[in-house]
Amino acid sequence: MNMKTEEILAHLVAFPSVVGQPNGNIVGWIQNYLESHGVDVAVLMGPEGDRANLFASIGPKDRSGIILSGHMDVVPANEDGWFTDPFVLRTESGKLYGRGASDMKGFLACVLASVPNLSTASLTRPIHLSFSYDEEAGCRGVPHLIKRLPQLCAEPEGCIVGEPSGMRAIRAHKGKAAARIEVHGRSGHSSRPDQGLNAIHAMTAVLSEAVRQAESLAAGPFDSNFEPAYSSLQIGVIKGGQAVNIIPDICTADIEARSISGVNPAELLMPVKAAVESLARLGFRTSWELLSQYPALSLSADSRLALLLHDLTGTEPLAAVSYGTEAGLFQAAGIEAIICGPGDIARAHRANEYMELAELTACQRMIEDLGKKLSV
Template identity: 40%
Template sequence: MDSIQILERLIAFPTVSRDSNLDLIAYVTDLLAAHGIICQIIRSPDGHKANLFATIGPTDAPGIMLSGHTDVVPVEGQNWTLPAFEMSERDGKLYGRGTADMKGFVACALAACLKASKMTLRTPLHLALSYDEEIGCIGVHSLIDMLATAPQRPLLCIVGEPTGMQVATGHKGKLAARAICRGREGHSALAPLALNAIHLGCDFVSALRREQDRLARDGTRDGDYDIPYTTVHVGRMNAGVALNIVPNLCQLDFEIRNVAADNPQEILDGLRKEASRIAAEASAIAPEAAIDIDITNTYPGLDTPANSQAVAFVKSLTGANNTIKVAFGTEGGLFSRDLGTPTVVCGPGSMAQGHKPDEFVSAEQMRRCDDMLEKLLEQLSDHQFKLRD
């Protein structure tokens, strides 16, 4: 099977993050097993999802790992003109949920594994497929734990998120947090005698905006990013029961996406001080006033040196002369931090099409990815690698 045929099968599995990916994992397991490739399955604690890891070639040496996630974002509320979970081909574009993000790469990686099974590799090829990447790189942790205790760790990881087949050496880290603002309920006709938790929340949002202004003005800059500084963003506010009730609770979900030189924990510590100040001022009205902040999820950024041997190797596979950094997060930062594995991001398609209706990847991008992996297999069959960075 070629990569586009495999992609058609992958799209047909509606692996939205809230649902199971086990049917897709079973398909991949059977496909690889038919070519003599044994897969290691790492199930989620509830058993409804799984990671997959496979090695082609020698098992007593570290290899090159191709990494992708199997989950996709929902399609509800989007104006799709083509079936979301069926592949449609028009004018050289392959449509369907996950084509760009990132089943296109997974299909190319699987096609490469099938080719590799017929070759004699001196350096092994590893395949790593994860779940729940779209909700914060959550599922991959158990796979990383397994690799951390394995006799061999991968020499290099290529995360195939869509980069237009450019070699990306970095992405920002992310810290997601929730602020619980507590006031005092009351009748809206007597609102000044109560403490509106939404007002507390709005005051905290103002503090977040001041911090964003400071970071944009005075913060560390990395010119390789479209937005060259750390960003602070409020994504959700939930509060209120009825218009005539002063709400006593307001929940805010916000995030910090940091460049490598910034410590998101230090930024959060400053925001906690602002939250305490806001609550202290409000305690004159209601002593129970409080703003409590909890971290809900976090993952590190990626910052692989552009002049490293690992980056030079991947550039040699693609023919690239330069590198980029991407705005979106990936599992690459975890592989780099927790395993010490040099990691780059390189895959077919563009995130400009990801998460949108009528998502697509071009057949030309798939071909370019196939070509990159074909060159990788040639290198793995010719050499026993020892990358030194």
């Protein structure tokens, strides 16, 4: 079944594959589409048991090739301001509106629309398709796929992660680690604070340490390729308490750190974790849960992959961006990685997210030109 790119995108957008939810429907549709073109597909169930990664190969799997990587999940579409149903693709004036149109089902649609061309291109080196789950929760799905790669194909030469970049390749991004803190105290009437343990009061010591750490990171080290040029830390969520006259017995907070290249983002959280653990001596019970973690990406300007993308796009790759992707995980596994995809990250995670038809055309052309290079 040969389908136009926008037709495929309409099918993909119609699946409400929200992060953290079962994704069997979208995986099954993609699997059926690929297999209808004779493509070898592996559905790789994650440890959650209700969602899966998908990996497929076109061309000889025993030779080194290129991975085209993207995620199937999207963030929820709960924002005010949607003109129409976010899970029904709407086309208007050359723009295609829908949740995930830019981040990043547009790229997936381009890859799938290129399959009929690639499958008849007599590739001498393979193109692999790596479609993951729960990227929006901190790249939770793709590590399970990466672990399976040695059983699925020869060591890949490189990986193109199709996050929205305006079809300009990007060589580096920051790393990230996020953690959830829980502080458990003892409830009681606010008139007798001596008989309780105020979890919110205890959490303030932890939050103060987080603020101190954030301020210290702003003093360097620096990498001028990023904006801001330093690693950062922030408190993103805090919850606790029932009423003003009840001693709160539980308080939770979510924090994250984003690191420049060469810095382990999880290590940036360690002073805060130490502050949490110190509460035990005051009688509080605490927990620390690492929610997500992925490393920074750093690809040299003269690498084979960067030169390849320069050739394919006709544009010098951008040095760095501050948001993160799965590319850092591929690089950490020994596979050179770079970002390049249609759309704009500024359109993502907001009402009336859209992709321009011209961007899809440019991306599909890049993928098919890659196929020509791997057929030589």
